[in-house]
Amino acid sequence: xxxxxxxxxxxxxxxxxxxxxxxxxxGLIRAFLYAAVALTVDLLWGxxxxxxxxxxxxxxxxxxxxxxxFTHVGFGPGYATMAFIGAVVGAxxxxxxxxxxxxxxxxxxxxxxxxxxxxxxxxxxxLYSGGNFTGSSSGLSGFESFDISIETWFWIAGTFLVLLTxxxxxxxxxxxGKVLVAIRENEQRCEYVGIDVSRVKILLMVVCAGVAxxxxxxxxxxxxxxxxxYAGFVFGTELLIWVALGGRGSLIGPVLGTxxxxxxxxxxxxxxxxxxxxxxxxxxxxxxxALPQGLMPLITGFVxxxxxxxxxxxxEPAPMLAAVEEEPFAGLQGAGxxxxxxAGVRKNxxxxxxxxxxxxxxxxxxxxxxxxxxxAGKTTLMRxxxxxxxxxxxxxxxxxxxxxxxxxxxxxxxxxxxxxxxxNVFDSLSVAEALRIARSRLExxxxxxxxDTLLLPEAALQVIRATGLDRDLQREVRHLSxxxxxxxxxxxxxxxxxxxxxxxxxTAGLTKSERTLIGGILVDLARNHRLCILLVxxxxxxxxxxxxxxIVMHQGRIVLDGTVEAVVDSELVRTIYAxxxxxxxxxxx
Amino acid sequence: xxxxxxxxxALSSGYGEALVLRDVDLSVQPGEIFALLGKNGMxxxxxxxTVMGFIAIQKGSVRLFGVDRTGQAPHRIARSAVAYxxxxxxxxxxxxxxxxxxxxxxxxxxxxxxxxxxxxAFPFLxxxxxxxxxxxxxxxxxxxxxARALMARPKLxxxxxxxxxxxxxxxxxLAGVLRAECDRAGTAMLLIEQNVQFAxxxxxxxxxxxxxxxxxxxVVGAAGTAVSIAEHLAV
Numbered sequence: 001x002x003x004x005x006x007x008x009x010x011x012x013x014x015x016x017x018x019x020x021x022x023x024x025x026x027g028l029i030r031a032f033l034y035a036a037v038a039l040t041v042d043l044l045w046g047x048x049x050x051x052x053x054x055x056x057x058x059x060x061x062x063x064x065x066x067x068x069x070f071t072h073v074g075f076g077p078g079y080a081t082m083a084f085i086g087a088v089v090g091a092x093x094x095x096x097x098x099x100x101x102x103x104x105x106x107x108x109x110x111x112x113x114x115x116x117x118x119x120x121x122x123x124x125x126x127l128y129s130g131g132n133f134t135g136s137s138s139g140l141s142g143f144e145s146f147d148i149s150i151e152t153w154f155w156i157a158g159t160f161l162v163l164l165t166x167x168x169x170x171x172x173x174x175x176x177g178k179v180l181v182a183i184r185e186n187e188q189r190c191e192y193v194g195i196d197v198s199r200v201k202i203l204l205m206v207v208c209a210g211v212a213x214x215x216x217x218x219x220x221x222x223x224x225x226x227x228x229x230y231a232g233f234v235f236g237t238e239l240l241i242w243v244a245l246g247g248r249g250s251l252i253g254p255v256l257g258t259x260x261x262x263x264x265x266x267x268x269x270x271x272x273x274x275x276x277x278x279x280x281x282x283x284x285x286x287x288x289x290a291l292p293q294g295l296m297p298l299i300t301g302f303v304x305x306x307x308x309x310x311x312x313x314x315x316e317p318a319p320m321l322a323a324v325e326e327e328p329f330a331g332l333q334g335a336g337x338x339x340x341x342x343a344g345v346r347k348n349x350x351x352x353x354x355x356x357x358x359x360x361x362x363x364x365x366x367x368x369x370x371x372x373x374x375x376a377g378k379t380t381l382m383r384x385x386x387x388x389x390x391x392x393x394x395x396x397x398x399x400x401x402x403x404x405x406x407x408x409x410x411x412x413x414x415x416x417x418x419x420x421x422x423x424n425v426f427d428s429l430s431v432a433e434a435l436r437i438a439r440s441r442l443e444x445x446x447x448x449x450x451x452d453t454l455l456l457p458e459a460a461l462q463v464i465r466a467t468g469l470d471r472d473l474q475r476e477v478r479h480l481s482x483x484x485x486x487x488x489x490x491x492x493x494x495x496x497x498x499x500x501x502x503x504x505x506x507t508a509g510l511t512k513s514e515r516t517l518i519g520g521i522l523v524d525l526a527r528n529h530r531l532c533i534l535l536v537x538x539x540x541x542x543x544x545x546x547x548x549x550x551i552v553m554h555q556g557r558i559v560l561d562g563t564v565e566a567v568v569d570s571e572l573v574r575t576i577y578a579x580x581x582x583x584x585x586x587x588x589x
Numbered sequence: 590x591x592x593x594x595x596x597x598x599a600l601s602s603g604y605g606e607a608l609v610l611r612d613v614d615l616s617v618q619p620g621e622i623f624a625l626l627g628k629n630g631m632x633x634x635x636x637x638x639t640v641m642g643f644i645a646i647q648k649g650s651v652r653l654f655g656v657d658r659t660g661q662a663p664h665r666i667a668r669s670a671v672a673y674x675x676x677x678x679x680x681x682x683x684x685x686x687x688x689x690x691x692x693x694x695x696x697x698x699x700x701x702x703x704x705x706x707x708x709x710a711f712p713f714l715x716x717x718x719x720x721x722x723x724x725x726x727x728x729x730x731x732x733x734x735x736a737r738a739l740m741a742r743p744k745l746x747x748x749x750x751x752x753x754x755x756x757x758x759x760x761x762x763l764a765g766v767l768r769a770e771c772d773r774a775g776t777a778m779l780l781i782e783q784n785v786q787f788a789x790x791x792x793x794x795x796x797x798x799x800x801x802x803x804x805x806x807x808v809v810g811a812a813g814t815a816v817s818i819a820e821h822l823a824v
Contacts, residue, residue: 349724373756374728375713421727421754422678467629479604482676482750483629483783505727508753509676511628511783511822538728538756578757 006166013158017151025154027266028259029222032157034239035258036164036215039251040208041239046248047172048204049109049184053236054116057123058095058209060231062087062216064127067140067226072133075144087213094119095209099202112201120233127228139227146221153222160218161255164211168251175436175445178429180204182437185426192386192424193496194412194441241280245287247296257295318473319432319454323461324497337363338400339415339500339532340385345394347380347556354380356556358394362549364499367526367533369543371567372553373576378536379421381553382502385534386411386418398500412441417498421505421536423485425477431488432473435460438492459525460494463487466517467510483509490518494525501525501533507542515539519546540578544568552577592655594619594745594777595640600649602639603801608647609635611801617745620775622767624782624792624809628822632801633781634676637747640779641673642666653745667693672743674734676750676781682723686714689722689733693741700740707736710759710766728754735763739770746778752787760784764791785818797821 017025037059044050065087069079098119102112127134134140148156171177183190183197190197220226229235239258246257261280269276287294340362347355354377362368370378384391385398388406396403398414408418426434432454436445439455454473456464464470467487472480480488486509493501503522507515523546525531537543543550543564550567552560554576560567567573593616603609609632617623627633638644640651642663650659653669667673672693680689690704691697708715711732717725722733735751752760768791770776782788788795789809796806797818805821807814 352724374732374754374759375726377726379726481630481634487629505754509629509750509783512785513822514629538754540757576758 002166002169006162009162009165010159013155013162016158017154022150024263025150027263029150029153029157030219030266031259031262032154032161033215033219034242034262035255036161037212038239038242038246038254038258039161039164039168040211041243042248042251042254043168043172043180044204044208045240046243046250046254047177047184048180048201050116050201050205051109051113051240052116052205053113053233053240054098054119055208055212055239056233056236057120057231058091058212059216059219059235060120060123060127060226060228061091061094062213063220063226063230064134064140064216065090065213066145066217066220067143068134070143070145071135071140080146084214084217087217088210091209091213091216092206095206096202099205103198103201103205107198116236117233120231120236124228124232127231134228135226137228139225141225143224145224148222150222153218157218157222160214165251165255170448172251174448174450175440176447178433179437179440179445181429182426182434185428186424188408189424189426190437191408192412192418192420193438193492194409195437196407196409241284243294245284245294247294250294250296250300253294253296253299256299317452319436319452321461321464321470321473322453322455323458324455338397339364339366340534341397342385343395345381345384345396346392347377347384347390348392354556355384355391358558360551360558360561362532362534364530364532365526365548367522367535367546367548369535369537369547369550370553371537371540371543371550371573371577376553377556378553379504382418382504382534382536385500386416386502412496412498415499416502417493417496417500418502419489419493419504419506421508423482423489423509425485425489425492427478428476430474430476431464431469431480434477434488435464435492435495438495442497456491456495457497459521459529460491462521463491463494463518466521467514481509483511483514486510487514487518499531501531503533504536505538506535507537507539515542522546540568540573591619593617593652594621594654595779596652597636597640598650598652600636600639600651601647602635602644602649603647604644609801610639612649613798613801613803615779615796615803617777617779619744619777620771621793622771622778622780622791624780624788624795625798626782626785626788626795626818626822627798631798633798634749635801636798637673637675637749637779637781640666640747641671670742670744671747672738672741672745673747674738674749674751676753678730679734680722680730680737682721684722685718686720686722686725686733687718690714690718690737690740693737699742703740703742704736707739707766710762711736728756728759731755732759732763739766742774744774744776746776748778748780750781750783752782752784760787767791785822789815789818 037055041052041055044052065083069083073079098115102115128136130136179195179200183200187197242258242261243254245261247253265276338361342358342360345355345358358381372378385396387408388403388411398411398416401414403411403414426437435456436454467484469484469488477485477488490506507518519542522533526533547564550562550564551558552567552573560570560572595617597613597615600613601608601611613636625633635644639646642661646660650657652658653671658666704715713729714736722730725733731751731754738746764787767778771778780788780792792809794808796803799821805817
């Protein structure tokens with residue numbers, strides 16, 4: 001399908017210069033290059049959720065590499081190559097620094113956007129204050145450039161755009177591309193399946209900067225003029241508007257949106273200089289209000305109806321499920337005996353002390369239940385084990401690694417898997433995609449392909465089969481019931497093949513029979529695969545059935561630690577915690 | 590007999606073209622607790638969301654206290670003395686416990702009186718009024734959610750799995766408070782539960798929902814109830 005569209009596009013590009021008037025050919029060359037930059041904005045904003053104003057800066061860097069080199073040093077194949085390398089490497093370096101500033105661990109998305117907003121302002125200010133070297137506000141022009149006809153430039157720029165779009169299309173539909181959507185949907189969950197989100201964002205930013213710089217390089221080469229506006233904040237914002245109008249998160253929408261808007265602007269702004277901006281502005285507001293997804297869904301809906309394919313159902317086939325070949329969790333059996341060791345762990349929110357000196361050691365194969373009244377600090381304790389940045393004091397060791405102040409993805413690397421209290425999943429991904437994201441730490445996802453089998457450890461397979469999710473692999477997660485989301489998250493955590501499993505009420509929202517099944521799976525993981533499982537649970541019957549040890553927490557401290565019999569039936573648990581209910585009118589449940 | 594608090598007739602609804610509920614008939618009388626049981630993904634939450642007006646009705650009608658409310662917007666349904674406690678996070682995380690409790694109230698003169706009564710089930714509430722709701726533990730947030738609904742003095746409560754994450758002794762006290770509220774103020778409640786024990790401890794009548802249809806219904810405590818429910822909830 002993609003191949004056919006790409007060939008059609010290439011044919012259009014090939015015949016373009018013969019059938020279009022010259023000024024149109026000129027305008028389209030520029031629009032092709034703008035569209036390439038808009039494509040990178042769509043990857044960053046539409047797919048990954050990074051609202052960026054800064055792609056213009058990288059376009060400007062690419063353009064000025066040409067202008068500066070050809071004006072001050074000279075023109076020739078060698079210089080042109082040097083300018084190209086300078087453009088791409090320079091833009092990528094700047095992007096790496098900006099990315100590092102914008103996406104450090106724990107930075108808010110708003111902060112990242114502000115950094116990208118500042119970037120084009122800084123770059124254009126530098127160009128303004130560069131005197132004769134950068135040409136200041138009038139920029140650089142009149143330099144010698146490639147001796148290539150306008151038709152050839154049209155072919156080069158057009159082919160560049162088509163190939164870039166095809167490549168981006170393959171990428172966003174690949175397994176790696178889904179990681180971007182997962183980051184947009186739920187950054188926290190990504191961290192907890194072991195993805196270094198900051199690193200992924202910086203890498204993406206660097207690649208997109210390189211592409212924008214190539215577009216800028218060609219732009220300066222064909223126009224033989226560069227000016228600070230091309231690196232500026234206004235251009236950066238225009239790119240966002242084109243992407244939003246075209247339809248963010250659709251690749252084709254932003255490309256078509258840019259082509260149409262840029263060409264019509266150059267046509268009409270001559271005739272209607274001020275009114276045209278007003279029209280664009282009004283159109284933008286109308287689209288944002290009436291079609292928040294942009295114009296693309298209208299077009300795709302129309303094409304679908306033409307081709308007789310209805311509905312929003314996912315057309316691609318469901319992946320085959322298969323168990324991981326080698327014995328999962330195998331690497332652990334020979335390791336040291338201490339899976340988890342906490343010493344003096346404290347946590348306070350201001351003056352409120354939530355955890356007050358927690359000490360315990362848990363070995364492999366232990367299924368340790370954590371019980372206690374609501375607000376005793378159970379969830380906080382789990383958070384402190386899975387994220388080094390959480391605790392206020394004390395130490396946590398996982399499989400003999402001190403977690404220090406390391407972020408969640410690093411703790412996952414030591415063997416921690418955490419299931420949250422409220423289902424914490426990816427709403428707009430399918431069940432299969434969500435599970436694959438959870439596997440991405442162990443199986444590097446392909447950048448261009450979508451795998452047709454989904455390898456999962458046996459325990460994860462059991463959970464999804466027990467809850468019927470295996471029949472719903474293509475269903476979007478948002479349409480699952482609460483209990484099904486809980487089960488999916490549990491399966492995702494098991495897919496990590498963790499050695500220390502933290503489960504916060506894993507069976508909440510599930511029926512009795514589903515709970516029993518999952519209880520059995522957990523016991524099997526602890527006994528036969530030697531996992532250390534820490535379980536927060538309120539159902540004392542469930543605790544009694546599956547645990548090998550019980551810890552009781554009360555007001556941030558451990559008040560009891562012992563065998564199931566000793567703890568569950570103790571006077572203390574009965575008074576602070578347990579209840580006993582009988583059905584009305586003597587019915588028996 | 591006065592009009593039913595909630596009367597759902599031949600109701601069908603769902604997401605897009607996929608129907609989740611098919612021809613559901615159900616009524617809840619004033620002063621009655623109706624327990625809606627069923628496995629996961631059978632449409633229980635969808636029913637509550639449809640009654641509240643969050644999901645479009647494809648067919649059928651929803652009447653509240655004798656008035657046809659089919660297709661009305663959620664805020665209008667809520668104004669007809671209906672309180673809804675959804676299963677997902679529904680608190681204002683950055684507001685204080687007190688703000689959360691007061692938000693839906695038009696008349697705050699009953700605040701202390703009502704809080705005193707509700708605090709019998711949730712003793713932590715009056716002592717933590719200034720705390721930010723988002724810093725409460727998961728179970729405490731659930732308690733605040735049901736407390737907020739009760740504070741509004743609703744005539745009909747729609748409660749979605751409220752006991753999830755609550756400690757057993759609190760669940761027991763909650764059962765007492767809900768029962769007392771029904772008996773005292775004649776509040777009607779439609780309750781979704783996975784905790785069958787709790788549902789049968791507070792419920793007057795029950796129904797079991799399976800793939801969007803009611804497959805069993807009856808009076809709690811009648812002969813054979815438990816066996817019938819167990820059969821429907823088993824795999």
